[in-house]
Amino acid sequence: MKLKTNMYGLMMVVAVMACGIRVNAQDSIITKEELPKPALDFLSQNFSAQKVIQVTRDTDYMVKTEYEAVLDNAAKIEFDGDGNWKEIDGNHNPIPPGPVPQKIKQYIDQNFSGQKITQIEKNSRKYDVEISNGLELEFTPDGKFIRIDD
Known part of the structure; x- marks a missing residue:
């Protein structure tokens, strides 16, 4: 009986912690001007023909902040807390070539x-690129082809 009580107590603690985690993550709609300067520069250099229709700031634990900009052509760009782009999703439309490394x-x-690039995501280990025929390709950070992702 004591084991059941301890397990029940543990499950309750986990449930309360899970709820607390969600409480600490906050999405808020902000103005375009509230983006970090590198994000503003990136948008003006690569997406000047599109209008930003919504910007969201996502803050987790008051430590990690990310941003997402949605454009009038349904494209979405995700930025890290410093305003560096992390992902560009053209929503099945070609993205501008500016942010794409030359080798890719x-x-x-x-x-x-x-074929046109319709989505690109980067992190410290690789680039994930989707092209207009639906294929997903992986590249090293310096632009060397790794494989077709299935």
Whole structure:
């Protein structure tokens, strides 16, 4: 009986902690001007033809902040807390070539002629790139092809 009580107590603690975690994560809608300067510069350099229709700031634990900008053509750009882009999702439409490393552009032009990049995500280990035919490609941080992701 004591084991059941201890297990029940542990489950309650886990449930309360899980609820607390969600309470600490906060999404809030902000103005475009509240984005960090690198994000504003990125938008003006690469998406000047589109209008930003919504910007969201996501803060977890008052420590990690990320931003998401939604454009009038349904594209979404995610930024880290410093305003560096992390992901560009063209929503099945081509994204501008500016943010794409030259080696990745060249590889796609040579091996997937006529295909456009519709989504790109970067982190410290790789680039994930989706092209207009639906294929997802992986590249190293310096732009070398790794594989087609299934």
